Amino acid sequence: MLRVLPVVSTLFLVVIGTALARAQTKAPAFSIPAWIDEDKCAGAPTFGPTLDGHPASVEKELAPTSDQVILIVLDLTGDLSRIDDAKQAVATSISKLPQNSWVGLLRAQDGLHVLADPTPDRRKVIDRIQSLTSSGTPGLLETLRATLSLADALIRQSPVRVCVLYITDGSIYNYREDYTDPVINPSDQHDLSRRFRDILINEKISKLERHISSLEAPLFVVHLHYRQNQLDLAYQNGLDALARDTGGETVICRSTTEIPQAISHIFTRISDVWGLTLSVPPKSHREMQVGLKASCSGRDVQISWRPHFRPREE
DSSP states (O other), X not given: OTTTHHHHHHHHHHHHTSSSOOOOOOSSEEEEEEEEOOSOOOSOOEEEEEETTEEOOEEEEEOTTSOEEEXXXXXXXXXXXXXXXXXXXXXXXXXTXXXXXXXXXXXXXXXXEEEEEEESOHHHHHHHHHHOOOOSOOOHXXXXXXXXXXXXXXXXXXXXXXXXXXXXXXXXXXXSSOOSOOOSOTTOTTOGGGTOTTHXXXXXXXXXXXXXXXXXXXXXXXXXXXXXXXHHHXXXXXXXXXXXXXXXXXXXXXXXXXHHHHHHHHHHHHHTOEEEEXXXXXXXXXXXXXXXXXXXXXXXXXXXXXXEEOOOOO
């Protein structure tokens, strides 16, 4: 955790010193991501949220045209051809972002390290991406909580939309910590550890789900290398569950040809996000189910949003 502190300090100094104005969110409240999933929406949409089935109010709306910070975390250790394709696709997507989108770049191997502070300077971030070499072991599971905590702090302190994007290619077998759960008794054909070898992975994912359930930034993951063995499937399913729990999305590429499209799709999704701040009922500390409706010009429209949230205990 100590290795993360300089990263947090640096990012805060940069964001606070920018033209993005700071504003304190009225407590108690929390922000959820939401998307209008239709092209035709004339005028500004009207949102109608509920918490545990009871009507709630929207205290603040940040539209897709508002300021945004995107924290990109590179977790790349494998196939250079896939990595090169991903780097080029990320560079292309970054170059298309609006000027009020600030991009920060981090690396997940051996702890969380900042490579470029949030900046509107596209060239600086792209150059750092292109010059990065792939090495070490995967670090997504070990750094995820710290990254989302950083993004959460930015959301709570500044009137900006913040999203986290991991670009990764790791296998669960290559982590520094052993998640493979070897068979306890190889001579016993009925040993249950043979049937539930993914238990350590599932326990790690469940623990992360609990830790991030009160953090507000949506998580997006582009995994460059789909693997079909039992443990990597459990790992990949876990990444998908973690992203969906925050309102985000995971895309896993089955071939190199899918990488540019996957990255372009995720950047579009990130750019199109609404940030809705909802008021929290008094003494709400358990996980709440979030409902949401939206209408444009009196017509209901199809939307997607973060489905649940656990308010932070003060």
